[in-house]
Amino acid sequence: MSTQQYDRGPAMRDVAAAAGVSAQTVSRVLNEHPNVQDSTRRRVQAVIDELGYRRNNTARALVTGRSKTIGVLTLATNNYSRSSLALGVELGAREAGYTVNSVTSSLSTQSVVDAVSRLVFQGVDGIIIAAPLQEAVEQVAKITARIPTVNTDGSSGMGARMVGVDQDLAAVVATKHLLDLGHKTVWHLAGPLEWSDASSRLNSWRRTLQEAGCEVPPELHGDWSPESGYHNGLILGRMPEVTAIFVASDEMAFGVIRALTELGRRVPEDVSVVGIDDIDLAAYSNPPLTTVRQSFEDTGRRAVQRLVAQINNPDISTPPDLVAPSLMVRASTAPPPAP
Amino acid sequence: MSTQQYDRGPAMRDVAAAAGVSAQTVSRVLNEHPNVQDSTRRRVQAVIDELGYRRNNTARALVTGRSKTIGVLTLATNNYSRSSLALGVELGAREAGYTVNSVTSSLSTQSVVDAVSRLVFQGVDGIIIAAPLQEAVEQVAKITARIPTVNTDGSSGMGARMVGVDQDLAAVVATKHLLDLGHKTVWHLAGPLEWSDASSRLNSWRRTLQEAGCEVPPELHGDWSPESGYHNGLILGRMPEVTAIFVASDEMAFGVIRALTELGRRVPEDVSVVGIDDIDLAAYSNPPLTTVRQSFEDTGRRAVQRLVAQINNPDISTPPDLVAPSLMVRASTAPPPAP
DNA sequence: GGCAAATCTGTTATGGATAACAATCGTAGC
């Protein structure tokens, strides 16, 4: 390893010397303190521009104890939700004057704990956790006790730490849509139950059926991937009584539809399929996918806002920030086939 | 804004005091210096564990001049390539002992320049630029002259700074596949030409047709989104002579296929469509999409490796790191319809 | 035994900025 270093550029003291003032005055100019004479301010600013001086954020972070950085923990998968949430966080952070440090983890408790530790270690001012914590919740709580944290997946019991979309409502909307079309009952392909999103949807689907007096068929389980949708679709498609399927994510719904098509069951004539997420491709699938829209990008933004509020006031206490989803009716759902 | 701060936890001097040694010795233990007596090392380590001490990375970065952080610049869109490249970068960075700072920008020169500045300002050790630079290249070069940089979109003239997939080859493979099936010629829906990926593909498509002695139809232009694919598909689908389309991204290809279907043109019986990327959903579309696979995740990883090499040796000089793509033949391509 | 080299540990200076405090100057009010 070479010891050569890239040039660090001028420091505050260089600017101070060139402008004939103290470093503190330069600092005041940079931080827009009121009590600096206009002439001084202009002189210092001129030198800053001339030397191309940029404040060293590392030094600043050290002395202020604030890095102006927030950490985001996501799962190491490339799905739509992860990606758009990360985008929302980044945009929100920029608006709030923060930069984003991203880490990923796998589903294991150890991995999640490690990832959170890495963020804390890195010196972030706050953390957004967009991964399921059911298993790891206690150990993570130990680490995050001293640092502002927001979750986008979790029970609403988390209070100020919870931001997201109302998953119960999403499942109700999807299930009811299918029942309203005249289906006798609705089958469900659930996501991994480590995700509270997935288990909320499962429970709400079940409750909605019960309240409507419908039979509750056994649910199937996938892992959010199109592959798992395909796999489960091959099973569902073999059962003639299945006419309506509520799939816990659009990406799995794509796989389900593909499997149904291969089995010769037409969507929506024979089987109706509804997804959740409204990914960009949902409107362009064949047939276009009826789904429940939830904006992950917006969730990311709101998570940042809430996090920043916590950073500025650690004692803040507010109810969970849940947003209502909306149904996007497209061509993948229709009334059941005539018997 | 509250002035309350979260606890910083113990510092090295606290550990030193508790262990009855100097701070420097604690530092040596942490950095695994060889010349520390075993008994001392164990004693210090015990205190570290007991106090839950964690080294302050900000202070470390300040004194070493290395933040062990790399920056990634992507465009503020939520498409597959952006997301999987970011994932690859994150995974590669973790393997190399770095954390990742993400920023996004829009296509404008100013926005790209700002984004790069933010990264430098933030004190990253190196930058991965996954956005088109044609316009901004000079101004960005000024900023990145003093900091290791790797591009994943750019001409191969960038040498050690370039990592990616061979886009020329990808376009050749896609176009030839359609010609080999017997199509008289191949139409092309290109990406935004600010992206060198897009313009490489366009040029190679054109050259391949010319070399095969085929007529070169006028190309159409999209913006990578499924919407733009749909829009252009409505145009292409109206022309009876169009039997083969090479689309510059899978997401646009989804839109094209949807439009063709709506116009009553069957894929692949009437029109063959081939995409590029091999996104997760490609195998599960209706029909499954023939495409040219390029692993963005792998590109992200390789970009990190190259970047770290540059960080450790700023004078390193190596050829561009280009990887060959591979054709994934699925059901969206077939021989042309009998005349 | 004696001197050099290697091993272990400590002290001091440093990185770049900001907070807290101190000093200077001008002016407002009586």
Place this chain on the structure above:
DNA sequence: GCTACGATTGTTATCCATAACAGATTTGCC
């Protein structure tokens, strides 16, 4: 004219870890 306070600027201490240097001990070898 004098006190007081505000405006402006500077000085010093601090954040926390590491590099460079130095001192103290031990080991090795002739």
